[in-house]
Amino acid sequence: MFAKKRKEVCAMIQDHSPLSVREKNGLQQLEIKSLTTAHCHKKRIGLCGILDSANMQDVIHDHDYLPFPLHHQLILNKISVTPDSAKEIEKKTKNQTKTKLWHTERSFRVTASRVGEICKFTAKKDQEKYAQILICNKKIVSTALEWGKSMETTAIEAYEGKTGKKVERCGLYVSVQYPFIGASPDGLIGDNKILEVKCPYSIKDEMIGSNNYFHLEHDLQLKETSNYYYQIQTQLLVTGRDCCDLFIWTNVDEKIINVKKNDSFIQNIIIPRVKAFFFQFMLPKIAKNMYDC
Incomplete structure (x- = not known):
């Protein structure tokens, strides 16, 4: 049952990394983190349900490699x-x-x-x-x-x-x-x-x-x-x-x-x-x- 749920969650995860590095070693940690925060149970909500919304300023800072600030882009x-x-x-x-x-x-x-x-x-x-x-x-x-x-x-x-x-x-x-x-x-x-x-x-x-x-x-x-x-x-x-x-x-x-x-x-x-x-x-x-x- 869990394996089926895990596949469903994995299918919903969007990998935004460049194609040149996608699915290479190291990105498994990203998947594990996503699964950990998204997984829920009928008696418990997932961690993402109790975490604060992302701070846009922090998100912009994380994307400082873009030619324009993220919100401008x-x-x-x-x-x-x-x-x-x-x-x-x-x-x-x-x-x-x-x-x-x-x-x-x-x-x-x-x-x-x-x-x-x-x-x-x-x-x-x-x-x-x-x-x-x-x-x-x-x-x-x-x-x-x-x-x-x-x-x-x-x-x-x-x-x-x-x-x-x-x-x-x-x-x-x-x-x-x-x-x-x-x-x-x-x-x-x-x-x-x-x-x-x-x-x-x-x-x-x-x-x-x-x-x-x-x-x-x-x-x-x-x-x-x-x-x-x-x-x-x-x-x-x-x-x-x-x-x-x-x-x-x-x-x-x-x-x-x-x-x-x-x-x-x-x-x-x-x-x-x-x-x-x-x-x-x-x-x-x-x-x-x-x-x-």
Whole structure:
């Protein structure tokens, strides 16, 4: 009877040692210790039932050979995606804000709409504060945001009517190469273009121009200094597409501005700055919130 029980317990023990040393002499002690603490009787609980829970700080110390602290590595493992799992996330989050998964997956990542602010930070205290805001994932309410959300569908329909192109709604895209970056474009156009819609409340009853919409140059091109430029370039990075139609809509006017992918801008500015922000400020706060250490 005991032999049968012993085999059952042995089958449940997970050996996390490297394959090169697994089942070599010396590891029998690990098995004996596991059996001793796990074995129970109908009248007695096992030792593991009366021992204190593992101290996370001690566990982290025991894994100091990892490239990152253990609790940081656990987060990185959690957000890592394959091409297939990234597609699955996008598929399941097509309703975006109405989907719980959309909010959950975003909470572990820097998303495109935040990249402009992150890339422009210079003070450490500002980055720490902003990282805390991101992981708290508090709902921001403002008249301008509510207006933009309420008019988004109207604007997309206006774009389709103006161009004759069908807009495909999409969910959250996660970068396979940089899984700490995510983006949710307002739509997909064909095989190589995305759509980003802006319905500015400040000029909702005005014609659109560089004189009243500071994101635009005099020739009605999007400024590279605009946070929208950073947002769109990040969306193009994550979706793997090459251009974006920025559609600006008001009650009396509408403009289509084509924005091409800027590989140099992405590689030299966006990726290094977002990566530094995530690993230095955001990842430690996520890990602390999840593991309290």
